[in-house]
Amino acid sequence: MNIGQAARTSGVSAKMIRYYEQSGLIPPAGRTGAGYRDYSDKDVHELRFIRRARDLGFATTEIVELLGLWRDRSRQSADVKRIAENHVAALQTKIRELQEMADTLAELAHCCHGDHRPDCPILERLETPENDTPATIRPRSGAVARSRR
Amino acid sequence: MNIGQAARTSGVSAKMIRYYEQSGLIPPAGRTGAGYRDYSDKDVHELRFIRRARDLGFATTEIVELLGLWRDRSRQSADVKRIAENHVAALQTKIRELQEMADTLAELAHCCHGDHRPDCPILERLETPENDTPATIRPRSGAVARSRR
DNA sequence: CTTGACCTTCCCATGGTTGGAAGCCGCAGA
DNA sequence: TCTGCGGCTTCCAACCATGGGAAGGTCAAG
Incomplete structure (x- = not known):
C-alpha cells in the first residue's frame, strides 16, 4: 500500500508519516522497486495507534514508551x-x-x-494588576497538549 | 535604561524584548551612542502590559489589538x-x-x-477505540494558550 | 590596563505540522 | 506511443514563543 492510501486509512497525513519515520517513532517503511514506501495492514494499525495516542494529548516521548509497551507482550x-x-x-x-x-x-x-x-x-x-509578580517564577507548565488535527 | 534593567523591571526577558521589537509588536527602541537599546519608564510600562496580557493567554495578534486600544484614548x-x-x-x-x-x-x-x-x-x-473517526475532520483548535513563563 | 558584567548580532533548537518546489513514477486516455 | 495528471520522492522553510550560545563591542570599577 502506498503512503497516500496508508494516510487515508490510518488518519495520519502522509507528511506526518514521513516525519514519524524520520524522527524514529516508527521504523523505516519498506520500499517498492520505484522507491515508493510500502505499508502493510500492520503498519497502518500502528499508525492508527499513534494517532489515537496523539488525540489523547500524549507527547511524542510518551508515545514512544506506549508503543514499546504495546509491542511488548510481557509488559506490565x-x-x-x-x-x-x-x-x-x-x-x-x-x-x-x-x-x-x-x-x-x-x-x-x-x-x-x-x-x-x-x-x-x-x-x-x-x-496595573492587583497581584503582580514581575520577574518572579511563574508556573512554566510547558508542553502538555495540542488538540490539533 | 539598558535592556537588562528593562527586562528585570518589566518581567520580560531581554531575548523576548528584542524579539517583540523585531516582530513589530513594539516600536524599535532608541539607541545610545554605543548602539545599546535605551528604554524609558513608559517603554517598561508597555512591556509589563504585554507580559500581563500573555499571562492571561492572549495571542500575539490579540495583544497587538489590545495595545492599540490601550494607546487610543478614544477607544470604546x-x-x-x-x-x-x-x-x-x-x-x-x-x-x-x-x-x-x-x-x-x-x-x-x-x-x-x-x-x-x-x-x-x-x-x-x-x-481499537469504540468511537473512532479516522481521516475525518477533528477539532483543530489551535493556538489558544501557552501558560509559560 | 584588566576584569567582569553587560550589550550587540547571528545562528540554532524546540514540537507538531503544514506548505511548496523540483523531479521521478505509473496509469489512463487519445 | 505520446501526453497529462496525480501520486510519490527529497529537501527546505515556516509557524509560535522561548532559550542557548558564540563572537565581539562597551562600560565601569579597581
Missing part, C-alpha cells in the same frame, strides 16, 4: 497505567492554569461596560 | 470587551478538549489493574 500494565496517570496529572495542571486565566478574564469582562466609553477594567488590569 | 470599551470575551470562549473550548482527554484517560486508568500482568484497557483503547 502498571507501566502503562503510570504513563497514563502522569499524563492525566499534566493535563489537569494545564486545565487549572487555563481555567484561572478564563475566570480572571471573565470577571474583568463582566465588570466592563462594553459600550462607547473608553473606561475599561480589562485594560486597567493589564496596566 | 466594547472593543476591548469583545476581544476578552472571544478569548474566554477560546480558552473554554481548549479547556473542554483537555478535560475530555483527561476524563477518557482517567477512566481508562481506573479500569487498568496496574499490576505485573500485561492486560491493559488503555492499550486496548489505543488499539
Whole structure:
C-alpha cells in the first residue's frame, strides 16, 4: 500500500508519516522497486495507534514508551497505567492554569461596560494588576497538549 | 535604561524584548551612542502590559489589538470587551478538549489493574477505540494558550 | 590596563505540522 | 506511443514563543 492510501486509512497525513519515520517513532517503511514506501495492514494499525495516542494529548516521548509497551507482550500494565496517570496529572495542571486565566478574564469582562466609553477594567488590569509578580517564577507548565488535527 | 534593567523591571526577558521589537509588536527602541537599546519608564510600562496580557493567554495578534486600544484614548470599551470575551470562549473550548482527554484517560486508568500482568484497557483503547473517526475532520483548535513563563 | 558584567548580532533548537518546489513514477486516455 | 495528471520522492522553510550560545563591542570599577 502506498503512503497516500496508508494516510487515508490510518488518519495520519502522509507528511506526518514521513516525519514519524524520520524522527524514529516508527521504523523505516519498506520500499517498492520505484522507491515508493510500502505499508502493510500492520503498519497502518500502528499508525492508527499513534494517532489515537496523539488525540489523547500524549507527547511524542510518551508515545514512544506506549508503543514499546504495546509491542511488548510481557509488559506490565502498571507501566502503562503510570504513563497514563502522569499524563492525566499534566493535563489537569494545564486545565487549572487555563481555567484561572478564563475566570480572571471573565470577571474583568463582566465588570466592563462594553459600550462607547473608553473606561475599561480589562485594560486597567493589564496596566496595573492587583497581584503582580514581575520577574518572579511563574508556573512554566510547558508542553502538555495540542488538540490539533 | 539598558535592556537588562528593562527586562528585570518589566518581567520580560531581554531575548523576548528584542524579539517583540523585531516582530513589530513594539516600536524599535532608541539607541545610545554605543548602539545599546535605551528604554524609558513608559517603554517598561508597555512591556509589563504585554507580559500581563500573555499571562492571561492572549495571542500575539490579540495583544497587538489590545495595545492599540490601550494607546487610543478614544477607544470604546466594547472593543476591548469583545476581544476578552472571544478569548474566554477560546480558552473554554481548549479547556473542554483537555478535560475530555483527561476524563477518557482517567477512566481508562481506573479500569487498568496496574499490576505485573500485561492486560491493559488503555492499550486496548489505543488499539481499537469504540468511537473512532479516522481521516475525518477533528477539532483543530489551535493556538489558544501557552501558560509559560 | 584588566576584569567582569553587560550589550550587540547571528545562528540554532524546540514540537507538531503544514506548505511548496523540483523531479521521478505509473496509469489512463487519445 | 505520446501526453497529462496525480501520486510519490527529497529537501527546505515556516509557524509560535522561548532559550542557548558564540563572537565581539562597551562600560565601569579597581
